[in-house]
Amino acid sequence: MKKNENRIGSELLLTLPSLLMLIILVGIPTLIVIFTAFCADSNGTWKNGFSLDAFREIFTLYYAEITLETIIYTVLTTFFSILIGLPVAYFIARCRGKLRQLLLLMIFIPFWTNMIVHIAAWKIVLHPDGILHDVLVFLHLIGEKQLLWNTPFAVLTLFIYVFLPFAIIPLYAAIEKFDFRLMESARDLGATSTQTIFRVFLPGIRNGIASAAVLVFVPVFGCYIIPQLVGGPGCDVLYANKIYQYTSTQSHNIPIAAALSLFLLLAMFIPWVVYRVSAIRRAKQDGELTVRKEKT
Amino acid sequence: MLKGKHIPLITTVLVMLFFYFPLVWMVLMSFLGKVNGGGYEWTLKWYDQVFHKREVLAAVWNTVIVGLSASVISTILGTLSALAIYKYRSKLQEIHSGLLYIPLVLPEILMGLSLLIFFSSMNIPFGRGTVIAAHVAFCTSYVTVVIASSLDGFDFTLVEASRDLGATYFQSFFKVIFPLLRPAILAGTLLAFTLSLDDFIVTFFVSGHGGATLPVYIYNSLKHGKVPGLYALSSALLAVTFILVTISLLFTKNSQLLEGGENKA
Numbered sequence: 001m002k003k004n005e006n007r008i009g010s011e012l013l014l015t016l017p018s019l020l021m022l023i024i025l026v027g028i029p030t031l032i033v034i035f036t037a038f039c040a041d042s043n044g045t046w047k048n049g050f051s052l053d054a055f056r057e058i059f060t061l062y063y064a065e066i067t068l069e070t071i072i073y074t075v076l077t078t079f080f081s082i083l084i085g086l087p088v089a090y091f092i093a094r095c096r097g098k099l100r101q102l103l104l105l106m107i108f109i110p111f112w113t114n115m116i117v118h119i120a121a122w123k124i125v126l127h128p129d130g131i132l133h134d135v136l137v138f139l140h141l142i143g144e145k146q147l148l149w150n151t152p153f154a155v156l157t158l159f160i161y162v163f164l165p166f167a168i169i170p171l172y173a174a175i176e177k178f179d180f181r182l183m184e185s186a187r188d189l190g191a192t193s194t195q196t197i198f199r200v201f202l203p204g205i206r207n208g209i210a211s212a213a214v215l216v217f218v219p220v221f222g223c224y225i226i227p228q229l230v231g232g233p234g235c236d237v238l239y240a241n242k243i244y245q246y247t248s249t250q251s252h253n254i255p256i257a258a259a260l261s262l263f264l265l266l267a268m269f270i271p272w273v274v275y276r277v278s279a280i281r282r283a284k285q286d287g288e289l290t291v292r293k294e295k296t
Numbered sequence: 297m298l299k300g301k302h303i304p305l306i307t308t309v310l311v312m313l314f315f316y317f318p319l320v321w322m323v324l325m326s327f328l329g330k331v332n333g334g335g336y337e338w339t340l341k342w343y344d345q346v347f348h349k350r351e352v353l354a355a356v357w358n359t360v361i362v363g364l365s366a367s368v369i370s371t372i373l374g375t376l377s378a379l380a381i382y383k384y385r386s387k388l389q390e391i392h393s394g395l396l397y398i399p400l401v402l403p404e405i406l407m408g409l410s411l412l413i414f415f416s417s418m419n420i421p422f423g424r425g426t427v428i429a430a431h432v433a434f435c436t437s438y439v440t441v442v443i444a445s446s447l448d449g450f451d452f453t454l455v456e457a458s459r460d461l462g463a464t465y466f467q468s469f470f471k472v473i474f475p476l477l478r479p480a481i482l483a484g485t486l487l488a489f490t491l492s493l494d495d496f497i498v499t500f501f502v503s504g505h506g507g508a509t510l511p512v513y514i515y516n517s518l519k520h521g522k523v524p525g526l527y528a529l530s531s532a533l534l535a536v537t538f539i540l541v542t543i544s545l546l547f548t549k550n551s552q553l554l555e556g557g558e559n560k561a
């Protein structure tokens with residue numbers, strides 16, 4: 001009996017510090033966001049009672065357009081990050097020793113560098129007085145007046161630049177574990193190199209591709225700094241920017257910000273759900289395959 | 297002749313140029329000054345100017361204090377929680393690990409907004425304290441992941457043996473568990489510090505007027521137009537990140553950084 005009490009005591013001693021911190025700083029604030037979305041007051045206080053105004057406000061064509069635009073940017077970024085990331089991850093995984101270490105370090109540095117630093121660096125390059133602008137004007141590829149900074153092109157470039165490492169790292173982890181003898185045997189059995197890539201290699205690393213997609217999709221959807229600082233007038237408002245705007249002083253409305261972030265959470269689950277469903281379907285297929293194999 | 301098998305090599309070279317051209321260019325520009333009558337010269341004047349500004353020094357000081365306190369606190373909490381979750385399989389630990397999982401998957405903007413609403417509804421003044429609290433809230437989960445992964449081969453009979461031999465609870469923690477886990481704990485601290493330095497979104501929401509860290513300061517200057525020396529400041533922050541990442545890659549196993557990395561989003 002005494003031993004049991006002791007056990008519970010030491011469990012609590014180990015658990016309580018972080019559990020209390022998590023309840024106070026993660027659990028309660030997350031619940032407050034949910035409740036705030038149903039407040040009538042623009043400050044998010046409960047004084048004026050329950051309301052669905054915030055949701056009524058965001059179920060409009062305006063928000064549908066912003067959401068669609070954000071999805072386009074997010075999907076394009078995810079697609080290009082995986083497309084560019086695959087050969088890079090493949091190359092690093094096929095390297096050995098010091099070169100591999102060096103390449104990994106070179107991927108980790110931009111990965112861990114603050115996004116603000118990346119934006120500052122690109123501003124020097126793309127700015128009207130910047131080097132890339134000067135070079136392109138010199139080559140007559142763009143006109144003197146044409147902007148590179150403050151364009152959808154700049155926003156997409158920055159998205160890919162910042163989130164490409166998020167794709168390369170899981171892809172590398174998956175390719176590193178991949179058994180390349182499978183590709184050799186496919187070639188020996190007469191597959192063309194295209195067939196080997198699409199029928200053997202890509203299915204073999206599908207989990208890595210799926211995590212790359214999730215790791216790029218989710219933060220891009222919630223990123224407001226890049227459109228805000230890079231987009232300029234015309235493309236500086238994507239979904240997350242609306243959340244930011246409603247928390248700032250000019251158009252202060254906390255319930256709308258809260259309602260928008262709840263939908264952000266929902267959007268975040270889309271790739272998770274797609275990933276889960278396809279994983280289950282594949283597992284079933286694999287199961288059927290093994291069953292069939294056992295029968296024959 | 298260009299063959300299909302050269303695609304990975306070529307893409308890697310191009311991607312590295314893409315990654316490093318803007319960064320190297322920024323660092324270069326931070327050491328260059330225009331001379332009267334055209335031309336450029338090497339100079340340290342941007343660094344000199346910017347590190348004499350009172351707000352910049354305050355932001356640097358905030359960044360250091362927040363980084364150190366958040367990484368120490370989250371390392372302590374993360375070590376305890378990793379031990380608790382690994383050792384006990386109870387309903388309480390299910391809730392515990394569920395809560396630990398939230399900061400790993402929650403979009404940063406939502407975490408920032410939730411803490412903003414929470415602190416303002418509690419009438420807690422925004423400043424360095426709220427920034428530290430926010431950083432602890434998300435760093436702890438990463439530290440837990442790093443330490444829990446190193447616990448997989450941990451022999452708890454050693455702890456029991458020390459208790460049987462008469463060690464108190466604290467003695468067995470500091471003399472047995474801590475030395476065995478030291479590499480993982482150091483890796484966790486380093487990860488937490490890097491995360492703290494890397495964060496902008498959550499910090500921005502909870503920093504108020506007094507708690508602005510270096511990234512928040514750079515953001516404000518980028519937003520409100522040109523500030524000479526901004527590139528010097530960004531280059532300095534880049535240099536610190538470079539050093540931290542190199543240290544962690546040299547002194548910890550790749551796998552730990554990878555794990556931290558995979559969970560970072």
